Amino acid sequence: MKEQILIIDFGSQYTQLIARRVRELDVYCEIHPFNHLPEIDASVKGIILSGSPCSVRDQDSPRLDLGQYRGQVPVLGVCYGAQLLAHVSGGDVLPAAHREYGRAVIQVGDEDSSLFAGISSGSQVWMSHGDTIVRIPDNFNILASTESVEVAAFKINEELTYGIQFHPEVTHSEDGKKLLYNFVVNICGCSQSWTSESFVDSTIRDLKFRLGNDKVVMALSGGVDSTVAATLIHRAIGDNLYCIFVDNGLLRKNEFESVLASYENMGLNIKGVDAKEQFYTALKGLTDPEAKRKAIGKTFIDVFDHEAHLLSDVKWLGQGTIYPDVIESVSVKGPSATIKSHHNVGGLPDFMKLKVVEPLNTLFKDEVRAVGSVLGISPNILKRHPFPGPGLAIRILGEVTAQKVAVLQQVDDLFIGGLRRDNLYEEVWQAGAMLLPVQSVGVMGDERTYENVVALRAVTSIDGMTADWAHLPYSFLADVSNEIINKVRGVNRVVYDISSKPPATIEWE
Structure with missing residues (x-):
């Protein structure tokens, strides 16, 4: 069973950064909003409670029954997470005399604490909070303070439950990564076995089992995500993966030819489709950005649907979805408001009854590149800048x-x-x-x-x-x-x- 750290998101701008730091320790973790939590099973070795723009004193602030976790697995509350632990346990959280935002220096009061092992007084940390913990319950023990914050870190007696008022995930906290290592590895006991190599091995094995002899169709763009996803699927099912690269007339100079050549050298089963005129016709007379995006999206689906129907018995659609896309679609406050149509054209018409396979949907962009490197994909592709799906049209x-x-x-x-x-x-x-x-x-x-x-x-x-x-x-x-x-x-x-x-x-x- 894959071990993991569960990160409970209360809406902080830094939540993804916590996950990235934990992943850098070769430990798998997942972010889930506090109001959409999964069942906790034996794979969860510890829990991190994120920060939040809210105050625990607000009536409609994010709340959670923490009693179901405390004492069962180690818990680390960060900023709002620490204040919530103190508040629900009978402590007092009040507005700070001055909003504390920026660098501070901690004094470690309990040098024997497992959380602060190897971290000395004088270490710089990053504060970002409007409230502060002014009184802790009797069963709380202060681990560290700063000049203006008495309760900068605490532990609950008889539990592996901790709270810190600062943000260890930002680079301004000098020993932040060390603190997260202490929690994730020393306290939670994670084995640091989640590497790019292990991801490749386990993903190809899972894809072989899941897809069997089924056929998969996938649209490639020449970008990092779709290329790495296609390579993983190809390693699992070979030529049962059918790739389609559409020239929408909005690519960079000579990109259609160069990308096709690079994919053929990788052994991918790919077909190039020249659809430039269809896209130019669809865009004729349009000036509104959103109208252009929608026209491109619809035309792409029409072209892709036509090409997919030339194949027989296709069961799956491969996609290069990565973890930030997944997190964004299930945010703390529900799906985020549409600012504009996504750069990458997604979605299929209802009449295409395909199951979706997304082998990268647990990875961040830097992890996708690391996996691509393990797979031997050319640095020219892996280091390529992001390029929007609508291309030069926008x-x-x-x-x-x-x-x-x-x-x-x-x-x-x-x-x-x-x-x-x-x-x-x-x-x-x-x-x-x-x-x-x-x-x-x-x-x-x-x-x-x-x-x-x-x-x-x-x-x-x-x-x-x-x-x-x-x-x-x-x-x-x-x-x-x-x-x-x-x-x-x-x-x-x-x-x-x-x-x-x-x-x-x-x-x-």
């Missing part, structure tokens, strides 16, 4: 035409090629060019021009949830701007986007 503001796509493909190719040439590509999370629906005056040679403006966008990020604009060297920006204006007919001005996410999104539409 980087062309306004109506999409074949002519505009051709212009943007050239600009994008020079930008991405420049990043690679100057060894900047791997320093950036995602990069691309936008074709703006404006023209500007310029002078080229002795002639006055009135041509297109393009915006270059490059960001740094860990997971794409938040992002900062990449501080690319001025010399690089000058060179690539000059190259674009000289080589791409119809462009006479290049600008660089210096907006972070939030408030701006990575894509412009």
Whole structure:
């Protein structure tokens, strides 16, 4: 039975980060919202209670019967989780005199504590809370304090139940990973056996058993997630996996041919479909971003459905869904509000009666790349920047035409090629060019021009949830701007986007 840590989510922005840190210890964990918890079985070795934007004093704050876990398995409450443990046990949680946000230094009061083994007084931690625990019940023992927070950490007597007021999962907490190691490995007794190699072995074994001799159809995009998922399925069932790569006319320059060639070299059973004209027809006259996304999604489903029906006896649909997609769909407050249609086209019409297989739906993006490396997939694919499912259509503001796509493909190719040439590509999370629906005056040679403006966008990020604009060297920006204006007919001005996410999104539409 696979051992795991259960992370109970009360809505903190840091919950996914807790999971990532636990996974870095080679221990499997799952996040579940407090109001959608699974049955607890022997595989659960410990429980972590997340933080929350709420106050335990609020009438409608997230609540949970913690008595069903305490004393059964070790429990660690983080921030709100610690306050909840204190509050329901009869302690007092009140508003802090000043909202405590930022760095603090802890003084370890119980150096014999298993939770603080190897962590000395003076260690820096990260605080982020508006309430504070001002009184603990008699059966609580204070483990650590800071200058302004007396109860920075505690243990409940006769139980392996702990609470900490700070966030060990953020890098600002110097010994945060050590504390999580102490809890997960030393206190919970997890064996640190969940590695990329073990994931590959167990997943291929499970896929063989689950799929048997059934046929699977899967749409590939050339991206990391779909490629790794397809490779796992292919290792399990061989040529019973049928892959379809659709050229929607919105790919990067020469991408259709290069991706097909790379997949064929990997031994995947793949068919390329040229559907450019269908997509251009569907996009004709559309300028609204959401309307463009929906048109692309519908056309993709029509094309994919047609190709899938040319195959006989297909039982399964393979998908490259990863764990953040799963978490987002079952959030603390239910499915999150739709800000825009997802970058990756998903869903099938009701008349396609296929079962879904998603071999990566427990992995984060960095774990997907690690699994891909174990599978021997080329670094050129694994280190590829994310690319939106609607492709260049959401980087062309306004109506999409074949002519505009051709212009943007050239600009994008020079930008991405420049990043690679100057060894900047791997320093950036995602990069691309936008074709703006404006023209500007310029002078080229002795002639006055009135041509297109393009915006270059490059960001740094860990997971794409938040992002900062990449501080690319001025010399690089000058060179690539000059190259674009000289080589791409119809462009006479290049600008660089210096907006972070939030408030701006990575894509412009």
